[in-house]
Structures are given as C-alpha cells and as structure tokens.
Amino acid sequence: MSEKKYPSETFCLLPWVHLSTRPDGSMRVCCTANASSVGPTNDKVHGGQVGILKTDDGKPNNLNVSDFETAWNSNYMKNVRLQMLNGEKPPSCMKCYKEEASGHNSKRMWETNYWSQRVNVDELIENTSADGGVPPNLAYIDLRFGTKCQLACVMCSPHDSSGWIKDYKKIFPEVKNESLKETMQWHDKGSTNGSSYNWHKQNPVFWKQFYEQMPSMQQIYFAGGESLIIEEHYEILEHAIKMGYAKNLELRYNSNGVEWRDDLFDLWKEFKLVRFHYSVDSIEGMNDYIRYPSEWSRQEEVFHILDKQTSDNVEVTVACAVQALNIYYIPDFIKWKLEQGFSKINMWPFGAGGINYHFVYHPAHLNVKVLPDWFKAEIRKKYEEFYPWWEENWALGIPSWHKDKVTKEDFMQAGYGIKRLEGMLKFMESEDWSIRLPELKEYLSLCDRQRNNSFSSTFIEMAEIFKDIK
Helix, strand or coil: CCCCCCCCCCCCCHHHHEEEECCCCEEECCCCCCCCCCCCCCCCCCCCCCCECECCCCCECECCCCCHHHHHCCHHHHHHHHHHHCCCCCHHHHHHHHHHHCCCCCHHHHHHHHHHCCCCHHHHHHCCCCCCCCCCCCCEEEEECCCCCCCCCCCCCCCCCHHHHHHHHHHHHHCCCHHHHHHHCCCHHHCHHHCCCCCCCCCHHHHHHHHHHHHHCCEEEEECCCHHHCHHHHHHHHHHHHCCCHHHCEEEEEECCCCCCCCHHHHHCCCCEEEEEEECCCCHHHHHHHCCCCCHHHHHHHHHHHHHHCCCCEEEEEEEEECCCCHHHHHHHHHHHHHCCCCCCCCCCHHHHCCEEEECCCCHHHCHHHCCHHHHHHHHHHHHHHHHHHHHCHHHHCCHHHCCCCCHHHHHHCCCCHHHHHHHHHHHHCCCCHHHHHHHHHHHHHHHHHHCCCHHHHCHHHHHHHCCCC
C-alpha cells in the first residue's frame, strides 16, 4: 500500500467505489472476490460462494431478479465495509490477504493506491453511515455481459465461456475423480437461483440505473465472456460518446484480442483513457494449448497491431493468468516480450517493462500451489538464472520518453519487476496443494483426448510431474 493513511490495515477502497458483475448476473465486491475457493477445497462454510453478494435469506443478489443500487447497500456490502473499517478480514477478500501474506502485491493494494488518487477517501469514510451504508455513486463498475466467447481456455469453464460448452459435454461425463467432478460442476445454462447469461437483455431497470450513474462514473471495466464480440459493449461506448461523457471516462478491458469490430479503435479515440489488458499466458504452442483454440501466429500479430495502430490514449498491458502450466515458462515470455521492441505494451511503469500477472484460483487444480516441491525448486532456479539477464536488459522496457528519467535503481525497486516475480514464487511456495495432482492429471488427460492435444509434448519440462501419479 502507499504511505497514505487508511482507516485500517485490512482496508480496501473498492467496496466504496466499485461493484462487479458475473456473466450469470450475480454481483460481487470485486472480480477477485469471486465464488471460487481460496484453498485447496471448496469453501463449505460459506456455501462455496464467497464474494457473491447475497440477500438476507442467503440467496445470490442477482441482476435477473434484483438491481445493483439495492445490492450496493445490501447488508452483505455493509458488513464488508464495517469489517474493513474495524480491521477485520471479510471472507470475500481472503484471496488478497493470502497473497499479501506471501509477499505478493495484491489487487487490494494496487486498486486502493490507484483510487486513492482519484477519490476523496476521507470524504467517503465520513459519508459512511453507522451501519456501513454509503451513497450510491459508483466511480467504477465491472461489467460482464454473458459468456459469449470464441475460446475454451484450459483454466476456464462454461461459467465464463460459451466456447467451453461443446467440450464440457464430452469431458464431464468421463470424469472419475470426485474432487474434479465437484470442481467442474456446471448447472447448465446458468439457470439456478434465477440467474441467466442473458441478464443484460430486456433489463430496463439495470440500463436505467446504469445510465443514471454514467455522468459521474470514472471507469468502466469490460470482461467476459469476450467483451469485444458482445454488442452491448459497443452500445455503451456509442452512448457515452453521444452524451458527451466519453471525454471524462476511462475504459478498462480484459480481452483475448482475437477479433473486434472494425470501428473499435476510432471509438476509443473519444475516451479519456483506455487500458487494454491483453490476455495472453505464454508463447507459441503453449499459448495454443492454454488458450485453446487460439493460434500463436494471430496472437503475435495482435500484439503488434495494438502496439502500432492504437491511439495515444490507449495503454496496453499483458494480462497473464499465472497457473501450474505456465509459471515455469514466464521468464521466457518476458524475454520474448522485451525483445520485440514494443513502444507501448507494458512499458514503464506497468509491469516494469515486463508483463502483468494474476493467479488462477479456480479450477484449484491449476493453481501454482499444486506443483510438487521438487518442481517448485526447478522453477525458482530458472527464475534466479533469469534475473541477471533482466537486470542487464532492463532498459528494453523503458519507452523513449522515459529513458532519461528512469534509472536501473528505479527498475530494481519497481513493485512490478523482479520483486513481483519473487512475490509469485513465495506465493507458490507458501502452501502445498499437491494432493490435487491426480485431479490435474485426469483433467489434462481428458482435455488432451477431446482436443487432440498433448500436455507432455507441449510442456516438456513438466512431463515428469505425473510420472508416479496414479
């Protein structure tokens, strides 16, 4: 966290400025406070839905049957705020606290630092009522309009990608491991608890409330599904431009970058700032395996398009989902990225010129903690051998307009450089989830059979992991 004084050590600004949606219409404190577990098994104590906003009777507060202004000051949100003010750790937020305990720079830390420069923290706290209620003035909203997506990434599921449905229907009936079966469970069409992946369709209450908030809104975050192929995303951009809001509005994206509407870059020019987080997790055949069925040749092409053809108000970063399959190869990804000579992608200070990262928690069998201790040691060795190269070539990540302002010492102290990688390793080493290795082995075997892929020939250095796993 920054040196700014906050109400408590567990404080996060997001419950005061932000609300997040899920593709099925559920709402949550933020995208990190999702319904998945932070441990090796699902959280039964909290119904396996930690982070999902709930009504007083314990049902999900879903946009199909509710509205986000009501959810904003639900007892659930009020309690989260009060817990933070009292220095307690809300169950919704355990992901961040666990990451911080292992030395990793969490979403709570960087979002609080970011928004403390854009809102009056003291005023927000002063306007918080005794029961935790705050005025419904959203500065920042995370919108996920259903699951429409072209890809079926290995760490994803039908909960977030329509591209997964075909494979899921073939793979799930073959699952034998009970833990894997529980992890992969999907309630077809998202029809439970009144949820629907079309919650944003024919929903006049949502759209009325959303557009009423837009004049004072500072940032909209689009994710998926795949945001760039969802028409409502373009309707929002066009409305903001038409009504004169765009010049004061920041856009953020998580996107696979596979395709977009022809006029997207022209629309972006009208906005104050666009932060585009390009979701890529590795290079070459490893990309094709993880983000199936994308092709590295297209992903590489998109890197250069985003770097050269977007306007000056567009910042591009790599959003890498760190998981068991790619953590060993991240130094290779960073090296490839730095050697491309990009002019804007993850340039200083974002990623210290490298790439940005977030951990995969669900499915839990893909979390980096599942790796056996001997392979974790190999990963650490590879990173420590990589650090001298990055130290020597640190200037590759500094854009021309910063070259005289940034020193090597600045780079070495950067929270998103080598320090960030060390935080990743410490997080990986903080717990042993290797009990899930049989689950991971079965999952990859089933995916390989359905997709005609080969884990062992793609991730050669990892092939020995499953040698003695039954």
